Amino acid sequence: MTSFTNKVVVITGGNSGIGLATAQAFAKDGAKVVIFGRDRESLRNAAETLGANASAIQGDVTKAADLDALIAHVKKTHGRIDTLFVNAGVAEFRPVDLADEAHFDKLFDINVKGAYYTVQKALPLMGQGSSIVFTTSGAQELGMAGASVYGATKAALRSFARTLSADLKDRGIRVNAVSPGPVQTPIFGRMGLSHEQIEGFSKEIAGQVPMGRVGQASEIAAAVKFLASDGAAYITGASLPVDGGMTTL
Numbered sequence: 001m002t003s004f005t006n007k008v009v010v011i012t013g014g015n016s017g018i019g020l021a022t023a024q025a026f027a028k029d030g031a032k033v034v035i036f037g038r039d040r041e042s043l044r045n046a047a048e049t050l051g052a053n054a055s056a057i058q059g060d061v062t063k064a065a066d067l068d069a070l071i072a073h074v075k076k077t078h079g080r081i082d083t084l085f086v087n088a089g090v091a092e093f094r095p096v097d098l099a100d101e102a103h104f105d106k107l108f109d110i111n112v113k114g115a116y117y118t119v120q121k122a123l124p125l126m127g128q129g130s131s132i133v134f135t136t137s138g139a140q141e142l143g144m145a146g147a148s149v150y151g152a153t154k155a156a157l158r159s160f161a162r163t164l165s166a167d168l169k170d171r172g173i174r175v176n177a178v179s180p181g182p183v184q185t186p187i188f189g190r191m192g193l194s195h196e197q198i199e200g201f202s203k204e205i206a207g208q209v210p211m212g213r214v215g216q217a218s219e220i221a222a223a224v225k226f227l228a229s230d231g232a233a234y235i236t237g238a239s240l241p242v243d244g245g246m247t248t249l
């Protein structure tokens with residue numbers, strides 16, 4: 001696998017779950033990692049574990065000024081971006097009758113609009129040989145009850161991976177998506193469920209995975225590293241399911 005020594009990797013949502021595990025994996029391989037998220041305390045803790053080559057910028061992907069501050073920091077500190085992991089996202093599940101406009105707007109603002117403008121603002125720092133990876137979800141493929149809005153946001157990202165790779169191919173920038181199945185991260189705790197409900201949900205969803213278990217964030221990180229590596233130099237516009245066979249078997 002490619003060495004990431006001195007490669008510049010920017011990760012939105014790098015202070016928790018999949019983003020943090022990916023930041024750790026890149027940092028371990030010598031990359032200069034910049035993480036971005038809203039919560040100051042977890043950003044500080046994450047940056048400490050990532051070591052001297054890492055930095056953390058606090059901000060919200062729905063705020064243009066915060067994204068500008070992230071890109072200004074990367075430009076000043078590193079001058080370029082080799083890998084952009086567009087990963088920040090929220091999950092909320094509602095049956096269609098209860099999916100009010102606030103739910104719809106929140107999910108599309110963060111998961112779709114935030115992701116799109118993260119890419120647009122990062123592009124001036126990206127050149128030949130760099131790459132972008134979006135985090136989508138198995139929910140974009142499956143007809144999961146309660147996931148009409150969440151699944152649609154992730155389907156939009158899947159579409160961006162295709163259309164942006166067409167836009168950017170002549171600049172030598174590859175764009176792909178990693179599509180996780182259920183993964184053990186703090187996201188379940190943020191859905192307003194009780195501890196018992198989370199346990200029950202995890203058990204139920206694990207039963208729907210052909211491999212019989214939920215995934216680990218490090219398993220998604222490994223796939224992101226592959227898509228960012230020279231080993232994936234001929235891969236663009238693709239979506240890699242990392243879901244224990246949930247959407248493929």
Ligand SMILES: NC(=O)c1ccc[n+]([C@@H]2O[C@H](COP(=O)([O-])OP(=O)(O)OC[C@H]3O[C@@H](n4cnc5c(N)ncnc54)[C@H](OP(=O)(O)O)[C@@H]3O)[C@@H](O)[C@H]2O)c1
Pocket residue numbers: 012013014015016017018019036037038039040042059060061062087088089090091110114135136137138179180181182183184185186187190
């Ligand atoms: N875990 C799963 O089962 C699973 C499955 C498929 C796809 N995914 C996707 O994987 C991605 C990462 O999720 P995760 O499971 O690692 O959950 P997580 O631990 O809750 O992480 C979500 C990350 O996104 C950041 N974030 C959310 N809203 C943001 C905003 N407005 N601005 C900036 N950062 C924001 C959070 O930062 P703060 O904490 O600072 O807000 C956090 O770092 C998400 O896109 C999710 O949809 C997860």
